[in-house]
Amino acid sequence: MSDTTQTPPVHPAWLPDAAFAPLGSRRVLVVTGPDAGPVGATVVDEVRRAVTTHGGTLTVADLASADDHDLVLRVAPDGPDTGFTRLRTGGVTVVVAGDATGLLHGLHDVVRAGEAAFGADHPPVVSRPLAPVRMLDHWDNIDVHPVMGQVERGYAGGSIFYADGRVREDLSRVAAYARMLGSVGINAVAINNVNVHATEARLLTDGLADVARVADVFRPHGVRTYLSVSFGSPMRLGGLATNDPLDPDVQAWWAATADRVWATIPDFGGFVVKADSEGQPGPFAYGRDHADGANLLARAVAPHGGTVFWRAFVYNHEQDWRDRRTDRARAAYDHFAPLDGRFDDNVVLQVKYGPLDFQVREPVSPVIAAVPRTRVAVELQVTQEYTGHQKHVCYLGPLWSDVLGFPLAENATRTVASIASGAPGPGTPEDADLRAGGITAVSNVGDDEFWTGHPLAQANLYAYGRLAWDPAADPVALLDEWIGLTFPGADPRVRETLHGLMDRSWLTYEAYTAPLGVCFMVDPLRGHYGPNVDGYEYSKWGTYHFADRDGIGVDRTVATGTGYTGQYPAPWRDVYEDLATCPDELLLFFHHVPYGHVLHSGTTVIQHVYDTRADAVELVESWVPRWEALRGLVDDRLHARVAERLTEQVRSATEWRDQVRTYFFRKSGVPDASGRPIY
Numbered sequence: 001m002s003d004t005t006q007t008p009p010v011h012p013a014w015l016p017d018a019a020f021a022p023l024g025s026r027r028v029l030v031v032t033g034p035d036a037g038p039v040g041a042t043v044v045d046e047v048r049r050a051v052t053t054h055g056g057t058l059t060v061a062d063l064a065s066a067d068d069h070d071l072v073l074r075v076a077p078d079g080p081d082t083g084f085t086r087l088r089t090g091g092v093t094v095v096v097a098g099d100a101t102g103l104l105h106g107l108h109d110v111v112r113a114g115e116a117a118f119g120a121d122h123p124p125v126v127s128r129p130l131a132p133v134r135m136l137d138h139w140d141n142i143d144v145h146p147v148m149g150q151v152e153r154g155y156a157g158g159s160i161f162y163a164d165g166r167v168r169e170d171l172s173r174v175a176a177y178a179r180m181l182g183s184v185g186i187n188a189v190a191i192n193n194v195n196v197h198a199t200e201a202r203l204l205t206d207g208l209a210d211v212a213r214v215a216d217v218f219r220p221h222g223v224r225t226y227l228s229v230s231f232g233s234p235m236r237l238g239g240l241a242t243n244d245p246l247d248p249d250v251q252a253w254w255a256a257t258a259d260r261v262w263a264t265i266p267d268f269g270g271f272v273v274k275a276d277s278e279g280q281p282g283p284f285a286y287g288r289d290h291a292d293g294a295n296l297l298a299r300a301v302a303p304h305g306g307t308v309f310w311r312a313f314v315y316n317h318e319q320d321w322r323d324r325r326t327d328r329a330r331a332a333y334d335h336f337a338p339l340d341g342r343f344d345d346n347v348v349l350q351v352k353y354g355p356l357d358f359q360v361r362e363p364v365s366p367v368i369a370a371v372p373r374t375r376v377a378v379e380l381q382v383t384q385e386y387t388g389h390q391k392h393v394c395y396l397g398p399l400w401s402d403v404l405g406f407p408l409a410e411n412a413t414r415t416v417a418s419i420a421s422g423a424p425g426p427g428t429p430e431d432a433d434l435r436a437g438g439i440t441a442v443s444n445v446g447d448d449e450f451w452t453g454h455p456l457a458q459a460n461l462y463a464y465g466r467l468a469w470d471p472a473a474d475p476v477a478l479l480d481e482w483i484g485l486t487f488p489g490a491d492p493r494v495r496e497t498l499h500g501l502m503d504r505s506w507l508t509y510e511a512y513t514a515p516l517g518v519c520f521m522v523d524p525l526r527g528h529y530g531p532n533v534d535g536y537e538y539s540k541w542g543t544y545h546f547a548d549r550d551g552i553g554v555d556r557t558v559a560t561g562t563g564y565t566g567q568y569p570a571p572w573r574d575v576y577e578d579l580a581t582c583p584d585e586l587l588l589f590f591h592h593v594p595y596g597h598v599l600h601s602g603t604t605v606i607q608h609v610y611d612t613r614a615d616a617v618e619l620v621e622s623w624v625p626r627w628e629a630l631r632g633l634v635d636d637r638l639h640a641r642v643a644e645r646l647t648e649q650v651r652s653a654t655e656w657r658d659q660v661r662t663y664f665f666r667k668s669g670v671p672d673a674s675g676r677p678i679y
């Protein structure tokens, strides 16, 4: 049989057998204890596979001495509640966890460390996740949507969960995915699109047996399953006359539905809800607010320990573009800040990191700091909707690291990550809700051979998991980890080249696309891919840049604009309000300025736009020969896929550069002082 008739092998991402060599060549003792469950079995399976491949030994015992072993992985009652402890004593590496899930995470910590895990003795190092829920949301549809395809904003083929109008029979890809997620500490997955279409809606009722099969596949890797549900379910699925959250029949319907869910899947996680947003049904239709809506579902799932992730992405998508005072950036705060304190304990408000929509550059959403009496989860986007559709190299670790580490709360006392993890800080109100919400993100995975379309986009999935565990981790160090695991034993040029291409690739992408935080110059007709400077300018979506012959940018100041800056706590409201202190990279998000406005960097806005776009394309062009030089040093198919994508990135970046530069030149009439051609 020729190769072409065979199903392409699934790329092992960062879990190739070779990455397990340091662990697998050693004598390993696993002590999972009597209640190890399916996750304990995974730990044993992982070690067995590693030692079988690399010549080590495995002993599984309930009680055994560490003598004659190089590595001991042990569940112990005195282990940490979550996470694990690793130490090295008397030439033995010891991982101790409070439960099997912690042990699994500790095992992968040893894999990541490689030989370094077996070096000099050292005292215990504790590793605990900051956020207890680290979730991935799949925007997967069962059916293939005529415009969006099967995975909304998916750039990696079809869904790994669904085929032929139902949950797949063969879930082996899901099992491989679950293994990847467990290895980086992701512990929650919502398996269907937040825009709940008719077929997916039924997962909640008729489809439960299939959801249970998926949950069975995730469970051994410490991952709980969630569903996105429609607020309109009582009418749509239950035949009720209303979805009104205060209607007793509606409440009874949700309670009975939740009972059936948990009767089928006892460790089910809960629901993700997009309501009153972009056409999804919600409580507004009944004159109710979003606390009423969220609490309706929360009360149904509370007896089962379930959680409702209620999205704050609520805005008017039928805006009149002629009205300069209405500002989409304000919407989530205006809707949700007044509701603080009214949500039930098991509601988590899921807030996108920026006030608009996963742009390459946005300020951090003020909502995250505006609801101290509400549990908050921050939502990131691993799938590259606005960052190059997994055709462009765009390593997003540095963006997420900036967001999670941003000291947003009053007087810069708490970071976004600490708010999402419920960590208190000075100035936290006494009645604050200090229970964690979590960190969540839209997945970038599909049934593509390389999982993510662009093989290098695997690094984004990896970094997301690792940052959700430890938001303070250095994103470049995480990239280095990913390189080491994905290309174990590779020629040093591989590491060097990947760092060269990827470390600053987010900033490079920003440098040839929409400038200085202005957002949305993407093409609506190509699903937000490629430039269309005025593509959204006269539309209903509320995302404008207001370019005219004199200047560009959105005046969101309190003094003369939409007042959005007033939604920030001190010092940020003042920092953003004042041109003198507003950071360059967010200038056009907050201010409308003349093209000749001088940036803190010393150059004018217009010259910055000209220079950075041209420089960025030159940089991307230089990546092509650098990657070419790796031919033969990495897997051939992977090499070819990246090469093909780089060609497209150069083409697309050039298109961006030329359209943006020309647009600014035609609007302003200001020539490029560098003399580079403008068309």
Ligand code: BDP
Pocket: 152, 153, 194, 195, 274, 278, 313, 357, 358, 385
């Ligand atoms: C936008 C996407 C849209 C999603 C929406 C959301 O364009 O497909 O449905 O976000 O987050 O970025 O609900």
